[in-house]
Amino acid sequence: MNQTKMTIRDLNLWYGDFQALHGMDLEIPENEVTAFIGPSGCGKSTFIKTLNRMNDLVQGCRIEGNVQLDGENIYSHRYDVNNLRKRVGMVFQQPNPFPKSIYDNIAYGPRTHGIRDKQQLDQIVEESLKKAAIWDEVKDHLDRNALSISGGQQQRICIARALAIQPEVLLMDEPTSALDPISTAKIEELVTQLKEDYTIVMVTHNMQQASRVSDKTAFFLNGYIVEHGDTRKIFTNPEHEQTENYISGRFG
Amino acid sequence: MPTETSTLTTQKTRNTKQLSSKLIRLLVYLSAVVTFGSLLFIILFILVRGVPYITPSLFEWNYTTDNVSLLPSLLTTLIVVGLSLLIATPIGVFTGFYLVEYADRGNKIVKAISMATDTLAAVPSIVYGLFGMLFFVTFLGFQYSVISGVLTAVIMVLPLIIRSTEEALLSVGMPLRQASFALGAGKLRTIFTVVLPVAMPGILSGVILASGRIVGETAALMYTLGTSTNLPTDLFSSGRTLALHMYVLSSEGLHVNEANATAVVLVVFVLVINALSTYLSKRLSKGGK
Numbered sequence: 001m002n003q004t005k006m007t008i009r010d011l012n013l014w015y016g017d018f019q020a021l022h023g024m025d026l027e028i029p030e031n032e033v034t035a036f037i038g039p040s041g042c043g044k045s046t047f048i049k050t051l052n053r054m055n056d057l058v059q060g061c062r063i064e065g066n067v068q069l070d071g072e073n074i075y076s077h078r079y080d081v082n083n084l085r086k087r088v089g090m091v092f093q094q095p096n097p098f099p100k101s102i103y104d105n106i107a108y109g110p111r112t113h114g115i116r117d118k119q120q121l122d123q124i125v126e127e128s129l130k131k132a133a134i135w136d137e138v139k140d141h142l143d144r145n146a147l148s149i150s151g152g153q154q155q156r157i158c159i160a161r162a163l164a165i166q167p168e169v170l171l172m173d174e175p176t177s178a179l180d181p182i183s184t185a186k187i188e189e190l191v192t193q194l195k196e197d198y199t200i201v202m203v204t205h206n207m208q209q210a211s212r213v214s215d216k217t218a219f220f221l222n223g224y225i226v227e228h229g230d231t232r233k234i235f236t237n238p239e240h241e242q243t244e245n246y247i248s249g250r251f252g
Numbered sequence: 253m254p255t256e257t258s259t260l261t262t263q264k265t266r267n268t269k270q271l272s273s274k275l276i277r278l279l280v281y282l283s284a285v286v287t288f289g290s291l292l293f294i295i296l297f298i299l300v301r302g303v304p305y306i307t308p309s310l311f312e313w314n315y316t317t318d319n320v321s322l323l324p325s326l327l328t329t330l331i332v333v334g335l336s337l338l339i340a341t342p343i344g345v346f347t348g349f350y351l352v353e354y355a356d357r358g359n360k361i362v363k364a365i366s367m368a369t370d371t372l373a374a375v376p377s378i379v380y381g382l383f384g385m386l387f388f389v390t391f392l393g394f395q396y397s398v399i400s401g402v403l404t405a406v407i408m409v410l411p412l413i414i415r416s417t418e419e420a421l422l423s424v425g426m427p428l429r430q431a432s433f434a435l436g437a438g439k440l441r442t443i444f445t446v447v448l449p450v451a452m453p454g455i456l457s458g459v460i461l462a463s464g465r466i467v468g469e470t471a472a473l474m475y476t477l478g479t480s481t482n483l484p485t486d487l488f489s490s491g492r493t494l495a496l497h498m499y500v501l502s503s504e505g506l507h508v509n510e511a512n513a514t515a516v517v518l519v520v521f522v523l524v525i526n527a528l529s530t531y532l533s534k535r536l537s538k539g540g541k
Contacts, residue, residue, distance in 0.1 A: 054434060059357070086436035096427035098446055108445070109435040158431070165435055 005030040005169060005199040006051060011065035013046060013055065020046050022223045024065070028169075028216075033191060033200045035210040035231065038220030039246065044203045045093075047220070048171050051201065052088040053081050069169070086113060089167030093174040095154035097146035097161070102129075102138050105146045105157055109165035124164050131197075132160035133190050152183025159190065163198075170194065172202040176209065188213050207247060211235050219243045295519065302516035305509040315481040320510040322517060324483040325497035329521070331398065331484065332477065332493055333463045336405040341459055344410050348417025348455075353443055373411035377472040380408045384476035396478025396490040404476040405469065409462035416458020420451035453533035460529035464522055470499045494518045 006028040013021035021043050028034050028051075036044040046055065053074060055061045067074050074084050086109075097105050106125040115121060125142070129135040134156040138149070146157050155175060162170060172191070176184040191200060191213050204210050210217055211231060218228035219238075227234060227243045238244045309319040347365070355362040384404030394400040424447045432442040470493075478490030479500050492500065495518060501511035 052434065054430065057430070057433065082436040082438055084436075085434055090434040092427060092430065092434075094427060096431045098428060098431065099450060108432070108437075112435055112437045112441060161431075161435065 002029040002031050004028065005070070006201075007066075007068040007071075008050075009066040009068070011047075011050060011063070011067060013043075013050060013064075014062045015058070016060045020223050021050075024225055026218060026225060026228060028199060028201060030199050031195055031197075032215040033195050033202060033213055034216040034218065035214035036201070036203045036218050036220055037205075037207060037210050037246070040205075042220040043223045044220050045173055048173055048201060048203050051169070051171055052085050052090055054090065056081065086165050087167055088169040088171060089162035089165060090171040091155070091158050091162050091173070091175050094178050095151055095158050097154050097157050099145065099147055101143045102146045102149075102157060103142040105161050106164045109161060113165060128160040128164040129157075131163050131194070132156045133186065133193075134160060150183075152179050152186065155179060155183065155187065156190070159187070163194075167198065169199045169201065172200065174203050174205060177205055184209075207235075207249075219246065221246070298512065298515045298519055301509075302512035302514075305513040306516060307513075310510065310513055320501065320507050322494065322497055322510075322514050324481060325492050325494045325514075326517065326521075327483055328398075328477075328491035329467060329493040329495075331491075332401055332405060332473070333466050335398070335402045336409065336466055337459060337463055339402065340406040340409050340413055340462065343406075344413025344458075344462075345417050345455060347410075347414045348421060349443070351414070352418055352421040353439070353447070369411040369414050372407070373415065377408060377469060380404055380472040381475045383407075384472065389476055394488065396476065396480070397488045398477065398484045398491060399487045401473050401477025401491075401493075404472050405466045408469070408472055409465055412462045412465060413455075413458050416461065417451075417455050420454025420458070421447060423454065424450045457529050457533045460525060460532070464525050464529075467493070467518070467522060467525065468495055469493070470495045474499070494521065 004027045008024050008026040008028075011021060011024040012019065024047060036048060038044050049055045050063060050067060051074075055063065063075065065075075069084070069087065073079065098108065100108075103125055106128050107121045110121060110124050115124070126135065126139075129138065134153060137153060138144075138157075146154060149157070155178075159170075159175075176187050179187070188209060191202065194200060195215075202210075202214065214231045216229065217231040217234045219226045219234065219240075219242075221242055227238060227240050234243065235247060238247065310321055311323045312319045312321040313323060315321045315324050351362055351365060381404065384400055384407075388394045388400035388403050389396060394403075428446055428450065429442055432446045437445075473493055473496055477492065477496070479492045479496055480490035481492065482489075484491035494514060498511050498514040498518060501507045501514065
């Protein structure tokens, strides 16, 4: 049993008057893949964004409760949000590389955190691209604009970019929903490799994907976590009827 | 019987539809022809009337009533445009940044500033001219001078630059900003290294449009910059821009041919500015490294 990396306690979130998340409780174990499943609009994406405080950018968003990273509350006033995001990286649904060269995309994070040395940057770029399994495809044209490569490659560039700041946790918000099956398979394979070094949290619409790659699964419905636990158990022997209905495709 | 009536009506509506679509197409073509035709006509007219009178003496260093040289005005135009942009660009661009990136949307100050820029943009330029005359020329005692003209031009083009900066920044998508924030970058770094390069072409074209506006301006400058024929020697001496020069020449009625020649130079000037703007924004948006 792995140690707990993040702990969420009684988390409530409002957009204006609308309460999007209700009393969330969850532990995210280290070096495992935790998947969030559930129908559209159930709060998965909102929830994953609370883990690196991306919701701070949303106007009218109010959060109560407690999210701990290694036992420290990330919503405490003293907590430095930029440092949090350095430790908790994120990959988005749509590949969103900067309109810069591939090299500059990967080097953006390290440069942000003060690394200027060319040799060191070269090394980080190479390592990150290798970890994201895209080094062989792009090594000969690192100076090309990152927007000129395919969507699947762009998403792996985004993963490499997130890895370049050496995060401890990697959040992935439906990372394959905009990609073709082959790119999806590559990214799923990548996720299984990455969990050796990182704690991974992943939102997915695709139930097979959750069952293939995740160790733990949480099922969301209407802003509540209905059930969470070992992926195998959730998919074979769920405790709640709603979970079973969703997994067997009866709604959602 | 009922079926026959209904087929008749459909036939009828079809005919009306065809007719109206033909009519609309005709209108569209006609408008295109009128627009393009009038532009072509104006340019040809100016060229035909002006080109024969472009002589070396028009470009002599000093203006006299004999050579009616436009060189001092040409240089004054460059000076006025340069100085105005030097002042208006930073103020306008930073205001745009404030409105989009820093101020809360829906905040009262933002609404007030937006309303002020919209209103300023709609004010006729003669009003700027009168304001400039009353405030800079008379009240502050700057006289008819480069500084009065420049400050008036600054107020005039500020809304243009603010608007284009705002639009350019708003067109930069949220996903790019999120990517930067998610990597632990602060607001300043995100704005300068991610947002600004993407928004640059838009901001730049706003600045260039502003310079075009100043080049073509007469009413706002006539009572602030004055109409002295000499090249200004310092900020507090008067001068005239090309457009003003042309206006004065034609209103005096003594040098109509030279006024036409000046018009040619002015048109070329404006075309060069427009071409430069297109070229730069294309180049910048393509490069974007």
